[in-house]
Amino acid sequence: MHQQVFRPADCWKCTQGDIYNRSICRAAGENALRELDRMTRTRDYAKGQVIITEGDQSSFVGNVVSGVVKLTNTSSSGGQQIVGLLYPSDFFGRAYSDEVAFSYEAATDVTLCIVDRHAFEAFLERYPEIKHELLVTTLDELDAVREWSALMASHTTMERLCSFLYILARRSGGQHCLHRDTVDHPVINLPIGRRDIAAYIGTTAETLSRNIRNLVRSGVLRPVDNSNFELLDGKGLVERAGESSEDLDELTGLGQRD
Amino acid sequence: MHQQVFRPADCWKCTQGDIYNRSICRAAGENALRELDRMTRTRDYAKGQVIITEGDQSSFVGNVVSGVVKLTNTSSSGGQQIVGLLYPSDFFGRAYSDEVAFSYEAATDVTLCIVDRHAFEAFLERYPEIKHELLVTTLDELDAVREWSALMASHTTMERLCSFLYILARRSGGQHCLHRDTVDHPVINLPIGRRDIAAYIGTTAETLSRNIRNLVRSGVLRPVDNSNFELLDGKGLVERAGESSEDLDELTGLGQRD
DNA sequence: CGCTCATTTGACAGAAATCAAAAGCGGTGG
DNA sequence: CCACCGCTTTTGATTTCTGTCAAATGAGCG
Numbered sequence: 103m104h105q106q107v108f109r110p111a112d113c114w115k116c117t118q119g120d121i122y123n124r125s126i127c128r129a130a131g132e133n134a135l136r137e138l139d140r141m142t143r144t145r146d147y148a149k150g151q152v153i154i155t156e157g158d159q160s161s162f163v164g165n166v167v168s169g170v171v172k173l174t175n176t177s178s179s180g181g182q183q184i185v186g187l188l189y190p191s192d193f194f195g196r197a198y199s200d201e202v203a204f205s206y207e208a209a210t211d212v213t214l215c216i217v218d219r220h221a222f223e224a225f226l227e228r229y230p231e232i233k234h235e236l237l238v239t240t241l242d243e244l245d246a247v248r249e250w251s252a253l254m255a256s257h258t259t260m261e262r263l264c265s266f267l268y269i270l271a272r273r274s275g276g277q278h279c280l281h282r283d284t285v286d287h288p289v290i291n292l293p294i295g296r297r298d299i300a301a302y303i304g305t306t307a308e309t310l311s312r313n314i315r316n317l318v319r320s321g322v323l324r325p326v327d328n329s330n331f332e333l334l335d336g337k338g339l340v341e342r343a344g345e346s347s348e349d350l351d352e353l354t355g356l357g358q359r360d
Numbered sequence: 361m362h363q364q365v366f367r368p369a370d371c372w373k374c375t376q377g378d379i380y381n382r383s384i385c386r387a388a389g390e391n392a393l394r395e396l397d398r399m400t401r402t403r404d405y406a407k408g409q410v411i412i413t414e415g416d417q418s419s420f421v422g423n424v425v426s427g428v429v430k431l432t433n434t435s436s437s438g439g440q441q442i443v444g445l446l447y448p449s450d451f452f453g454r455a456y457s458d459e460v461a462f463s464y465e466a467a468t469d470v471t472l473c474i475v476d477r478h479a480f481e482a483f484l485e486r487y488p489e490i491k492h493e494l495l496v497t498t499l500d501e502l503d504a505v506r507e508w509s510a511l512m513a514s515h516t517t518m519e520r521l522c523s524f525l526y527i528l529a530r531r532s533g534g535q536h537c538l539h540r541d542t543v544d545h546p547v548i549n550l551p552i553g554r555r556d557i558a559a560y561i562g563t564t565a566e567t568l569s570r571n572i573r574n575l576v577r578s579g580v581l582r583p584v585d586n587s588n589f590e591l592l593d594g595k596g597l598v599e600r601a602g603e604s605s606e607d608l609d610e611l612t613g614l615g616q617r618d
Numbered sequence: 619c620g621c622t623c624a625t626t627t628g629a630c631a632g633a634a635a636t637c638a639a640a641a642g643c644g645g646t647g648g
Numbered sequence: 649c650c651a652c653c654g655c656t657t658t659t660g661a662t663t664t665c666t667g668t669c670a671a672a673t674g675a676g677c678g
Contacts, residue, residue, distance in 0.1 A: 183513060305634075
């Protein structure tokens, strides 16, 4: 997935590669990185494993190193609602709160770089520049989530689906984890099941299925396998999203910031 | 709206009343408050006036003192989409960014307490405890917006409308600005027009109108005037929202944190 | 009062949810 | 390797809901 070799002793640094440059530790100096090395450790979760359960004590936080984590909100009625997807370099968990508001679940096999929450908070006090980075990151993400929720207020399912796919295309294909068949035809990977996607974009699995079929029939997508689609007509996708690509680009930092 | 008399020279303090206790300056000590007094000023905007335009340089930030501010996202297609509502004590504007992502517009006549953005950022460096408060506030708000966006993924318009109304009931009736006819029948005030509400909850003005009518006919709401409804059956409202009131309560800090 | 704009209402066509059933996929164990 | 099982996804038929167009009503304002 990444060319880089991951070194456990070097977790938060994660080399000069993608993750380091995008996670909050890009603001960390030598000393801070050394400290982080000592206090963090990596942990793997198999697809489907629950990492943190909604309502739990917030005991650790961290970064996604590889794979995709899904953020869910379990409504009292029992329904599980997707609230966001976390990609490599995204921060997860809840600092400065005793309780976590959402569940975190491994959407694929994932590797996380985790750190005790209280230790991390103490660490932030020692390194205000990193705390500052966390604040800026959070503000950016807030903007992104607001924009996302505006997008999800689109009237038709097709608009919402295309917005979702466009963002996925940029996250899964454009930044980390390059998967391309040809230069102009990125492959969009759907890391979660149809039912989850449907709930995420506010529809049902049936309607979602029909809309995907329409995109395939009209030549926008070509199915590779059940969870991978080649994007043949990016322009068509954007048109159907009913938004300009600039607007959609602002959202690339979907699950977590850019 | 508030019994308190607002004193310009005392803006961020805003007296011992509601606003002070809920805004980030609750973390401010004596010295910080004195400084804030000097650097802030209040400004009134008439209903409909634009406070900050999307894409503008982020030149000032502040707190809502009275009234309601609507946060909008202008899509490239020209459509204006409501992204959130800001009530008294809510922070507005964008710190640590040169550009603002959304427009801020006075939904009612409003009074704001404003401060130059760079001066405020410099101020935060001098008072880390307030910067900390801003971080915590932002994290809380992020959770709230995420939950809101999950709510907006409800399938039917009625569910989304009832969730919206429930939150409004708590914001406009429960916390500041108590308006009650009887103990159990709060009055819900709609600070924005139908068209805006419709866009906010992802439907059209026509469908919204029909859904409101249904709520009135089934005895959940009683119209007081065009923008105020008495909530006769709070339980019915929650049932129709398809969520438990606990879930909805977490969202009270809608536009901005709690 | 007459103007404009917002909101409501009605009629209708189109989109989406629902119910029911078939097909596809992934794992297990023979 | 194959058959079987449970699960997800797709498909079809039907009903309900929602968006759209058009027109009437109502509210605010000079």
